[in-house]
Amino acid sequence: MSQAFKFKDEQDLASFVQERVDPVFITGGQTRGVDLKHDRVDMTGLSGVVDYEPGALTMVAKTGTTLHQIEEVLKAEGQQLAFEPTILNTALGTSGASTIGGVFATNASGPRRIQAGAARDFLLGVRYVDGHGNVIRNGGRVMKNVTGYDIVKLMAGSWGTLGLLSEVSFKVLPMPAAQATLVISGINADVAVDVMTASLNTAFDVNSVAYDIAAKCAYVRFEGFEQSVKYRTKSLMDTLAVDREIAVLENDDSAAAWSNIRMLSAISNQGGDLWKISVRPTDGPQIVQKLGLASGIMDWSGGLIWAKLDAGKTVRDILGDIPGHAINLSAKTGLKFSNTNPALTHLQSAIREKFDPKGIFNPGLMG
Amino acid sequence: MEMPAPDQFTLSRKAEIVARLRAALPADVVIDDPAETRAYECDALSAYRCPPLAVVLPYSTEEVATALKICNEMNVPVVPRGAGTSLAGGALPTADSVIIGVARMNEVLECDYKNRVIRVQTGRTNLSVTGAVEEDDFFYAPDPSSQLACAIAGNIAMNSGGAHCLKYGVTSNNLMGVKLVTMQGDILDIGGSHLDADGLDLLGVICGSEGQLGIVTEATLRILHKPEGALPVLMGFESNEVAGACVSDIIRAGVLPVAIEFMDRPCIRATEAFAGAGYPDCEALLIVEVEGSDLEIEEQLDKILDIAKTHNPVELRRASDAAEAGRIWLGRKSAFGAMGQINDYMCLDGTIPVSQLPYVLRRISELSAEFGLDVGNVFHAGDGNMHPLILYNANKEGDLEKCEAFGAEILKLCVEVGGCLTGEHGVGIEKRDLMSVQFSALDLEAQMQIKDVFDPKWLLNAAKVFPLDATQSRRDGCPK
Numbered sequence: 044m045s046q047a048f049k050f051k052d053e054q055d056l057a058s059f060v061q062e063r064v065d066p067v068f069i070t071g072g073q074t075r076g077v078d079l080k081h082d083r084v085d086m087t088g089l090s091g092v093v094d095y096e097p098g099a100l101t102m103v104a105k106t107g108t109t110l111h112q113i114e115e116v117l118k119a120e121g122q123q124l125a126f127e128p129t130i131l132n133t134a135l136g137t138s139g140a141s142t143i144g145g146v147f148a149t150n151a152s153g154p155r156r157i158q159a160g161a162a163r164d165f166l167l168g169v170r171y172v173d174g175h176g177n178v179i180r181n182g183g184r185v186m187k188n189v190t191g192y193d194i195v196k197l198m199a200g201s202w203g204t205l206g207l208l209s210e211v212s213f214k215v216l217p218m219p220a221a222q223a224t225l226v227i228s229g230i231n232a233d234v235a236v237d238v239m240t241a242s243l244n245t246a247f248d249v250n251s252v253a254y255d256i257a258a259k260c261a262y263v264r265f266e267g268f269e270q271s272v273k274y275r276t277k278s279l280m281d282t283l284a285v286d287r288e289i290a291v292l293e294n295d296d297s298a299a300a301w302s303n304i305r306m307l308s309a310i311s312n313q314g315g316d317l318w319k320i321s322v323r324p325t326d327g328p329q330i331v332q333k334l335g336l337a338s339g340i341m342d343w344s345g346g347l348i349w350a351k352l353d354a355g356k357t358v359r360d361i362l363g364d365i366p367g368h369a370i371n372l373s374a375k376t377g378l379k380f381s382n383t384n385p386a387l388t389h390l391q392s393a394i395r396e397k398f399d400p401k402g403i404f405n406p407g408l409m410g
Numbered sequence: 411m412e413m414p415a416p417d418q419f420t421l422s423r424k425a426e427i428v429a430r431l432r433a434a435l436p437a438d439v440v441i442d443d444p445a446e447t448r449a450y451e452c453d454a455l456s457a458y459r460c461p462p463l464a465v466v467l468p469y470s471t472e473e474v475a476t477a478l479k480i481c482n483e484m485n486v487p488v489v490p491r492g493a494g495t496s497l498a499g500g501a502l503p504t505a506d507s508v509i510i511g512v513a514r515m516n517e518v519l520e521c522d523y524k525n526r527v528i529r530v531q532t533g534r535t536n537l538s539v540t541g542a543v544e545e546d547d548f549f550y551a552p553d554p555s556s557q558l559a560c561a562i563a564g565n566i567a568m569n570s571g572g573a574h575c576l577k578y579g580v581t582s583n584n585l586m587g588v589k590l591v592t593m594q595g596d597i598l599d600i601g602g603s604h605l606d607a608d609g610l611d612l613l614g615v616i617c618g619s620e621g622q623l624g625i626v627t628e629a630t631l632r633i634l635h636k637p638e639g640a641l642p643v644l645m646g647f648e649s650n651e652v653a654g655a656c657v658s659d660i661i662r663a664g665v666l667p668v669a670i671e672f673m674d675r676p677c678i679r680a681t682e683a684f685a686g687a688g689y690p691d692c693e694a695l696l697i698v699e700v701e702g703s704d705l706e707i708e709e710q711l712d713k714i715l716d717i718a719k720t721h722n723p724v725e726l727r728r729a730s731d732a733a734e735a736g737r738i739w740l741g742r743k744s745a746f747g748a749m750g751q752i753n754d755y756m757c758l759d760g761t762i763p764v765s766q767l768p769y770v771l772r773r774i775s776e777l778s779a780e781f782g783l784d785v786g787n788v789f790h791a792g793d794g795n796m797h798p799l800i801l802y803n804a805n806k807e808g809d810l811e812k813c814e815a816f817g818a819e820i821l822k823l824c825v826e827v828g829g830c831l832t833g834e835h836g837v838g839i840e841k842r843d844l845m846s847v848q849f850s851a852l853d854l855e856a857q858m859q860i861k862d863v864f865d866p867k868w869l870l871n872a873a874k875v876f877p878l879d880a881t882q883s884r885r886d887g888c889p890k
């Protein structure tokens with residue numbers, strides 16, 4: 044019988060790890076649908092906002108706090124998580140509510156990442172329980188900090204393979220007063236990347252660019268103060284000069300369009316495995332073509348492709364020499380990164396062994 | 411600040427070490443003449459000096475790898491060096507070490523506007539990265555004040571910041587890939603022009619590792635299109651508390667300036683005497699800069715000035731063109747020079763939560779009275795990164811020690827209020843022994859374990875970052 048262990052207190056969690064000899068899987072909101080036949084540590088017992096200083100743009104929270112709860116607290120002060128974590132419940136067919144720990148453990152970053160940075164760029168400090176059962180601190184709660192090695196970045200996107208994150212502190216940003224989106228329709232992936240590139244390479248502070256493969260639409264978003272958004276929207280339309288229909292979505296309509304992109308609505312009802320492919324933005328169209336994708340989302344100006352592929356199919360061979368990597372998010376265990384350089388894999392395994400010498404955290408994950 | 415005693419056996423093998431390096435590398439790459447190695451005896455923390463055993467200045471990554479391999483085999487300590495502008499003693503050699511400097515490697519390798527990245531050799535100076543893309547209206551965002559001189563190599567090692575980091579982030583947020591040569595001489599490509607790392611974020615931990623994990627020879631950096639324009643406002647206040655409250659209100663109002671700079675009265679007076687920028691004689695002064703088109707700048711400055719007016723400013727000066735902007739920035743940009751005119755100074759770099767600003771400034775002035783040393787404050791207020799400049803006289807017996815003790819008190823204060831020892835300059839030797847104020851022994855052990863993986867013999871810049879007693883067994887463990 045598998046068991047789920049849940050703790051309200053960091054110290055109890057540490058004692059548990061000190062005693063533990065068998066592997067455990069770490070779960071936050073379980074939006075990833077962990078294989079329930081294994082023993083699990085459920086992190087949702089550690090919950091709550093510990094400190095929030097709107098005037099300093101920083102928040103500290105226990106990792107089991109739900110993303111929803113964090114976003115509500117921020118909203119009350121007119122602030123937000125600028126990296127806009129993706130919500131993949133529907134796309135992965137899971138229930139559960141994402142936790143802030145899970146968001147940082149997966150470095151889950153949405154459309155605004157191309158301009159504002161990824162989750163890892165906003166993470167300022169961590170507390171975690173390592174494989175010895177020691178509570179370790181790194182970073183802090185201030186925005187600028189170069190004191191010692193940046194283990195904070197290492198923990199972001201480590202999928203719980205280096206330790207149990209118990210507390211995170213992160214930078215937040217003001218919610219924009221207004222937003223608008225240009226929708227350029229009837230274009231293929233290669234034209235779309237040209238348009239998205241041209242949009243980013245202007246002075247108009249475009250903050251997200253994505254392309255819906257099936258709908259053949261590119262979306263270009265502006266955020267900020269109202270006058271400024273109006274000015275930039277118009278200026279970019281004048282500059283782009285594509286001979287296609289361009290529509291403008293304002294405020295709520297714009298927000299709705301990006302919420303769909305953030306949840307991958309375009310492909311969430313399709314069967315198959317959900318793949319995330321990260322490449323150089325200009326290589327995006329080549330991937331779409333090689334995979335023969337009829338649907339999917341190309342975010343980050345082409346640098347991130349979300350697609351559903353038949354179970355069992357792999358992207359590894361198709362990537363070939365194209366620099367980047369791909370992961371199958373539907374894989375319940377044995378999540379692996381493709382295209383990884385063996386010399387780097389060696390360093391990564393050595394670090395993992397130092398942090399988790401008993402090899403008990405999320406075995407099989409990350410190769 | 412102490413450095414470990416040089417290893418006598420290594421010193422005794424100098425001729426052999428130099429001969430092996432010479433045999434493997436072009437003739438002008440290896441320097442061992444004491445008259446020439448003296449130029450590498452210190453960085454910008456010039457109170458501490460020690461000429462190295464030899465200096466290697468390679469032309470290529472392969473030559474860096476060759477040199478490292480030899481040093482690793484012969485168990486010779488290595489100190490990586492960029493332009494030597496570290497304020498923390500990060501590039502300070504020991505007598506038994508070989509400096510490997512990347513100054514000759516300063517080419518632009520690739521300029522890729524479509525993916526908004528530039529790939530450079532790391533000996534290139536920070537400002538000349540922007541120089542390479544400026545004509546096409548692009549720029550590289552991190553802007554340390556030393557940008558004319560400092561190299562990307564040192565920027566990556568220290569995770570350097572600058573005045574405009576409030577909006578654009580520090581080096582780590584703008585670094586996408588590196589070519590790293592390990593102590594064993596392996597050449598690794600980490601990251602690149604794609605956005606997400608595969609596997610663990612090694613790039614994240616290499617950035618800011620102060621030359622202890624490997625030598626970085628190439629970097630892929632994010633470049634951005636320039637904004638249409640930028641203009642600052644200058645505001646004077648009667649107290650530090652009020653200026654601090656104003657900063658917090660601006661941030662809460664949803665305006666995100668590119669820079670918020672702060673100067674206190676001693677610093678304002680010194681810069682006025684030095685540069686005559688026409689600053690008001692008040693307790694605290696803020697310079698806030700915003701970017702965008704004329705219309706956007708106006709919209710943001712209006713908001714900022716409305717907020718400032720609720721704090722009874724003694725002066726509000728809004729720049730309307732580049733010349734006026736230049737005058738507003740003149741004093742801030744000459745602040746370090748101005749303080750240097752008065753006396754020798756030590757520049758600290760702790761960060762604090764913005765809300766603690768008034769308290770920390772008050773405590774610093776109390777400490778200043780206790781220690782009998784003057785201090786001026788000029789810093790990046792938006793992100794709480796302080797730069798107290800402590801004035802002392804290097805020629806006066808005991809003054810440096812007194813200044814260091816004062817500095818240590820200020821840094822402890824920063825940690826006490828929830829901040830950290832260093833926001834952008836790095837630990838080096840300067841803050842090494844204060845690390846245990848901020849971190850527990852276990853926290854430090856976790857960091858040192860990463861070095862164990864990259865450099866098991868602890869040969870790379872080993873006497874830095876961590877307290878000497880904490881690293882002693884590891885450093886001594888290295889077979890000689």
Ligand SMILES: Cc1cc2nc3c(=O)[nH]c(=O)nc-3n(C[C@H](O)[C@H](O)[C@@H](O)COP(=O)(O)OP(=O)(O)OC[C@H]3O[C@@H](n4cnc5c(N)ncnc54)[C@H](O)[C@@H]3O)c2cc1C
Binds near residue numbers: 070207373
């Ligand atoms: C394999 C996978 C990859 C994903 N990649 C992305 C992505 O690249 N971009 C994106 O936007 N979204 C991504 N997601 C979506 C991501 O699951 C959710 O966005 C995120 O919110 C997960 O939160 P959760 O609380 O549901 O975590 P869970 O689904 O419960 O866990 C997700 C992962 O994080 C680990 N984890 C959770 N909590 C902790 C903790 N406190 N300490 C240590 N480890 C912890 C788990 O072990 C697991 O490996 C991915 C999801 C999965 C399953």
Ligand SMILES: Cc1cc2nc3c(=O)[nH]c(=O)nc-3n(C[C@H](O)[C@H](O)[C@H](O)COP(=O)(O)OP(=O)(O)OC[C@H]3O[C@@H](n4cnc5c(N)ncnc54)[C@H](O)[C@@H]3O)c2cc1C
Binds near residue numbers: 560564
């Ligand atoms: C007047 C003045 C103003 C300054 N202003 C700022 C500022 O605003 N913001 C800021 O952040 N800093 C500032 N600094 C500090 C300094 O300029 C930065 O730390 C800078 O990044 C150092 O770069 P460098 O090339 O001179 O490095 P060096 O001084 O040569 O070395 C710094 C560190 O990097 C390591 N290193 C060098 N090259 C490599 C390499 N190739 N691979 C691995 N490690 C390497 C060294 O071992 C050392 O630990 C200032 C300094 C001065 C003198």
